Amino acid sequence: xxxxxxxxxxxxxxxxxxxxxxxxxxxxxxxxxxxxxxxxxxxxxxxxxxxxxxxxxxxxxxxxxxxxxxxxxxxxxxxxxxxxxxxxxxxxxxxxxxxxxxxxxxxxxxxxxxxxxxxxxxxxxxxxxxxxxxxxxxxxxxxxxxxxxxxxxxxxxxxxxxxxxxxxxxxxxxxxxxxxxxxxxxxxxxxxxxxxxxxxxxxxxxxxxxxxxxxxxxxxxxxxxxxxxxxxxxxxxxxxxxxxxxxxxxxxxxxxxxxxxxxxxxxxxxxxxxxxxxxxxxxxxxxxxxxxxxxxxxxxxxxxxxxxxxxxxxxxxxxxxxxxxxxxxxxxxxxxxxxxxxxxxxxxxxxxxxxxxxxxxxxxxxxxxxxxxxxxxxxxxxxxxxxxxxxxxxxxxxxxxxxxxxxxxxxxxxxxxxxxxxxxxxxxxxxxxxxxxxxxxxxxxxxxxxxxxxxxxxxxxxxxxxxxxxxxxxxxxxxxxx
Amino acid sequence: xxxxxxxxxxxxxxxxxxxxxxxxxxxxxxxxxxxxxxxxxxxxxxxxxxxxxxxxxxxxxxxxxxxxxxxxxxxxxxxxxxxxxxxxxxxxxxxxxxxxxxxxxxxxxxxxxxxxxxxxxxxxxxxxxxxxxxxxxxxxxxxxxxxxxxxxxxxxxxxxxxxxxxxxxxxxxxxxxxxxxxxxxxxxxxxxxxxxxxxxxxxxxxxxxxxxxxxxxxxxxxxxxxxxxxxxxxxxxxxxxxxxxxxxxxxxxxxxxxxxxxxxxxxxxxxxxxxxxxxxxxxxxxxxxxxxxxxxxxxxxxxxxxxxxxxxxxxxxxxxxxxxxxxxxxxxxxxxxxxxxxxxxxxxxxxxxxxxxxxxxxxxxxxxxxxxxxxxxxxxxxxxxxxxxxxxxxxxxxxxxxxxxxxxxxxxxxxxxxxxxxxxxxxxxxxxxxxxxxxxxxxxxxxxxxxxxxxxxxxxxxxxxxxxxxxxxxxxxxxxxx
Numbered sequence: 001x002x003x004x005x006x007x008x009x010x011x012x013x014x015x016x017x018x019x020x021x022x023x024x025x026x027x028x029x030x031x032x033x034x035x036x037x038x039x040x041x042x043x044x045x046x047x048x049x050x051x052x053x054x055x056x057x058x059x060x061x062x063x064x065x066x067x068x069x070x071x072x073x074x075x076x077x078x079x080x081x082x083x084x085x086x087x088x089x090x091x092x093x094x095x096x097x098x099x100x101x102x103x104x105x106x107x108x109x110x111x112x113x114x115x116x117x118x119x120x121x122x123x124x125x126x127x128x129x130x131x132x133x134x135x136x137x138x139x140x141x142x143x144x145x146x147x148x149x150x151x152x153x154x155x156x157x158x159x160x161x162x163x164x165x166x167x168x169x170x171x172x173x174x175x176x177x178x179x180x181x182x183x184x185x186x187x188x189x190x191x192x193x194x195x196x197x198x199x200x201x202x203x204x205x206x207x208x209x210x211x212x213x214x215x216x217x218x219x220x221x222x223x224x225x226x227x228x229x230x231x232x233x234x235x236x237x238x239x240x241x242x243x244x245x246x247x248x249x250x251x252x253x254x255x256x257x258x259x260x261x262x263x264x265x266x267x268x269x270x271x272x273x274x275x276x277x278x279x280x281x282x283x284x285x286x287x288x289x290x291x292x293x294x295x296x297x298x299x300x301x302x303x304x305x306x307x308x309x310x311x312x313x314x315x316x317x318x319x320x321x322x323x324x325x326x327x328x329x330x331x332x333x334x335x336x337x338x339x340x341x342x343x344x345x346x347x348x349x350x351x352x353x354x355x356x357x358x359x360x361x362x363x364x365x366x367x368x369x370x371x372x373x374x375x376x377x378x379x380x381x382x383x384x385x386x387x388x389x390x391x392x393x394x395x396x397x398x399x400x401x402x403x404x405x406x407x408x409x410x411x412x413x414x415x416x417x418x419x420x421x422x423x424x425x426x427x428x429x430x431x432x433x434x435x436x437x438x439x440x441x442x443x444x445x446x447x448x449x450x451x452x453x454x455x456x457x458x459x460x461x462x463x464x465x466x467x468x469x470x471x472x473x474x475x476x477x478x479x480x481x482x
Numbered sequence: 483x484x485x486x487x488x489x490x491x492x493x494x495x496x497x498x499x500x501x502x503x504x505x506x507x508x509x510x511x512x513x514x515x516x517x518x519x520x521x522x523x524x525x526x527x528x529x530x531x532x533x534x535x536x537x538x539x540x541x542x543x544x545x546x547x548x549x550x551x552x553x554x555x556x557x558x559x560x561x562x563x564x565x566x567x568x569x570x571x572x573x574x575x576x577x578x579x580x581x582x583x584x585x586x587x588x589x590x591x592x593x594x595x596x597x598x599x600x601x602x603x604x605x606x607x608x609x610x611x612x613x614x615x616x617x618x619x620x621x622x623x624x625x626x627x628x629x630x631x632x633x634x635x636x637x638x639x640x641x642x643x644x645x646x647x648x649x650x651x652x653x654x655x656x657x658x659x660x661x662x663x664x665x666x667x668x669x670x671x672x673x674x675x676x677x678x679x680x681x682x683x684x685x686x687x688x689x690x691x692x693x694x695x696x697x698x699x700x701x702x703x704x705x706x707x708x709x710x711x712x713x714x715x716x717x718x719x720x721x722x723x724x725x726x727x728x729x730x731x732x733x734x735x736x737x738x739x740x741x742x743x744x745x746x747x748x749x750x751x752x753x754x755x756x757x758x759x760x761x762x763x764x765x766x767x768x769x770x771x772x773x774x775x776x777x778x779x780x781x782x783x784x785x786x787x788x789x790x791x792x793x794x795x796x797x798x799x800x801x802x803x804x805x806x807x808x809x810x811x812x813x814x815x816x817x818x819x820x821x822x823x824x825x826x827x828x829x830x831x832x833x834x835x836x837x838x839x840x841x842x843x844x845x846x847x848x849x850x851x852x853x854x855x856x857x858x859x860x861x862x863x864x865x866x867x868x869x870x871x872x873x874x875x876x877x878x879x880x881x882x883x884x885x886x887x888x889x890x891x892x893x894x895x896x897x898x899x900x901x902x903x904x905x906x907x908x909x910x911x912x913x914x915x916x917x918x919x920x921x922x923x924x925x926x927x928x929x930x931x932x933x934x935x936x937x938x939x940x941x942x943x944x945x946x947x948x949x950x951x952x953x954x955x956x957x958x959x960x961x962x963x964x
Contacts, residue, residue: 017893042786051791058787089787155752270637304524305540305571309533318798411499
């Protein structure tokens with residue numbers, strides 16, 4: 001045994017270095033019964049690893065009532081960067097099974113979570129992550145003995161929670177719950193059940209599985225998943241070329257409407273905040289289409305304590321080193337808050353596609369991944385609105401020229417803008433494809449005609465006001481029922 | 483008035499662009515009475531700014547009992563990056579004055595916080611930050627009327643808290659508290675009191691102050707503070723050349739001691755966790771001195787849920803763009819947790835000094851800044867231990883050569899290591915200066931003789947065990963008293 005362990009550990013140390021060079025990220029999820037020894041197992045796995053290459057994460061146990069983010073948030077924000085290993089001490093399994101068993105979530109919510117887990121695991125796998133899922137199993141008697149032992153020692157007594165004792169009493173129901181969950185979540189990454197009774201055997205088995213997973217990836221190369229399309233209910237969208245860009249608005253009417261809509265939005269922001277509805281507003285559009293000015297008119301009536309504008313520039317190294325949605329997960333609003341994204345995750349299917357910053361498989365997969373991501377947001381209760389701020393090529397040229405010729409506007413125009421302009425036809429193709437494939441019923445696109453910027457601002461404000469009114473109405477309705 | 487406002491806003495827009503090009507970060511702190519209109523003031527200031535260049539932060543109001551970080555944490559982690567503006571909607575003033583007035587902190591703690599605030603503001607100023615502090619003042623009658631108005635409207639009623647009403651009743655005591663705090667915290671950045679009764683005048687005054695601050699900096703250039711030395715109680719340290727590196731330990735004794743110390747550390751970790759004592763362990767040392775192996779022996783007995791190893795590599799762009807301690811503030815342990823830093827903030831006075839990655843003023847200022855930072859940690863209740871893992875040049879050469887000749891160790895040795903080795907004398911000077919100037923009584927350095935790695939591991943473990951035993955004892959003592 002000791003010799004086998006030595007050999008397994010040596011293999012692990014050697015492999016981790018190769019994995020680092022191959023820039024493969026690894027997520028090891030350790031789930032299992034209370035007192036099954038998850039912490040000790042992780043301790044054994046990391047004991048000889050170089051601390052620069054791994055991290056142990058124990059998602060803080062936050063009461064559901066205080067968790068002001070989507071269900072997957074603690075896990076999606078904790079994913080490792082390329083070449084590093086994350087050990088997760090309990091995660092999405094515990095969060096699903098414990099809650100359904102204790103009647104803290106509805107059956108419907110449980111089913112949504114299972115679906116989200118499958119989406120999450122597949123997205124990680126397709127982005128080249130190794131996802132290793134371990135379940136540490138002990139029987140009812142063994143658990144009872146271990147809990148008793150922990151409680152006898154004043155230094156470890158605090159580790160045993162009310163919920164652990166409840167699990168011991170309801171062992172059979174939990175068992176059924178764990179089994180069902182494992183059955184339902186094996187699509188992208190299989191489960192491995194380890195015998196927690198025999199600590200050394202469990203460690204050896206985990207080391208072996210980890211070694212094998214790494215060896216397989218090193219042999220076959222980093223995985224890059226094939227595009228995959230689930231059917232989402234889509235809103236039909238026109239081609240950009242078909243959009244009539246002539247709508248405009250008079251100065252008088254603009255001022256009147258602007259005042260009215262901003263006043264209403266300010267009221268709605270108060271209700272949104274009280275009702276804890278999260279709001280995500282996405283801005284994409286041609287350079288010089290008027291995104292900045294449009295965003296300012298929306299932001300003006302909002303209480304600065306309750307919203308953020310997130311400008312999205314090119315990813316930084318630590319962002320590039322993780323699955324591409326990570327930098328958006330970490331920028332989500334809390335419930336009751338509004339985040340306005342000035343450019344978004346759709347960079348994947350526009351600039352990254354056209355400039356070759358990702359593989360063809362990457363951007364082709366992204367339509368579906370993004371639809372899933374946005375559904376996870378609306379499942380959580382978020383209002384998700386997406387604006388394409390649209391102008392024609394002549395208008396862009398006029399605005400570029402104006403910027404070039406006006407000293408205080410020159411900083412707004414760069415060589416890159418002119419280069420992008422040359423690629424207008426390629427961008428138009430990409431944008432059309434994006435609008436067709438990602439305008440879901442739950443997170444629709446709106447084309448905002450912006451040859452007249454004032455018209456565009458009023459249109460965007462109207463859409464936001466209407467969507468927030470609807471969301472508040474629905475929330476108040478739910479409160480009356482419940 | 484309208485014309486003056488227009489002119490002030492235009493100046494602001496123009497200045498913000500120059501500030502961005504000059505890479506100057508700006509922190510605008512807006513404090514003031516409840517219902518004085520802090521939110522509206524910020525709204526007016528940002529109304530025409532490009533959202534890419536500012537952010538509004540409202541440090542979440544966390545009950546003291548749940549705040550598991552040092553007092554300055556919410557502010558120190560929120561500082562802007564170069565060329566950006568942060569508007570802080572209430573901050574360290576409110577947190578000090580409200581708490582002392584409500585008897586939620588002791589007079590001693592209040593005094594410590596005032597000192598920390600002065601340190602924090604000076605450190606930001608010296609790093610080139612513009613720190614603009616505004617206090618929005620309204621009289622008692624006006625506050626009463628505004629609170630009443632807010633409470634009459636069902637959509638704004640929730641904004642008025644019990645604490646706001648309490649402030650209205652205790653207006654005079656708060657007034658004295660605010661005045662005293664302003665008197666005590668004007669060293670690095672003056673306070674500006676604005677008349678909140680006249681909303682437009684207040685906005686104009688704030689715009690003017692912000693414009694003037696930016697203009698001054700643009701004219702004089704980004705500030706780079708002079709070194710400043712406060713007297714800290716220091717522990718005398720030997721010069722490295724005087725350290726006897728011959729101590730060693732036999733294999734038998736090593737195994738026995740290691741087992742005993744790791745067992746004890748494991749027990750202590752449980753107590754630390756329960757008593758909510760935060761622990762910061764810093765590792766610095768020569769390349770190939772054995773930091774990694776030493777850290778592994780310390781980490782092995784710890785519960786992975788309660789500690790992190792933070793490897794510190796060269797700063798990333800978003801880290802370089804902020805005051806240098808920011809990337810350590812964001813990596814601090816929560817109370818009850820242990821963070822082991824594999825290299826630390828001392829990079830400033832070693833590699834950054836020697837390689838010219840910062841100015842001479844920057845690294846000369848750093849000794850004092852670091853002493854202040856570490857005192858803020860120990861004020862908070864943290865145990866702070868710092869290890870210099872020490873070897874001689876011959877031992878390093880032997881280990882480098884071994885790494886070069888052993889295939890599975892080659893990744894550990896780079897060209898840079900050889901280059902650094904050539905600068906041994908310069909590093910030795912820098913390390914000696916660092917040890918002399920920063921081995922404070924509250925956060926001392928320990929030189930760990932590591933020509934014999936096993937001896938070094940036992941020595942580090944002994945120091946940690948002793949320090950944690952002392953901290954637990956003291957905490958238990960305080961609990962018995964209180």
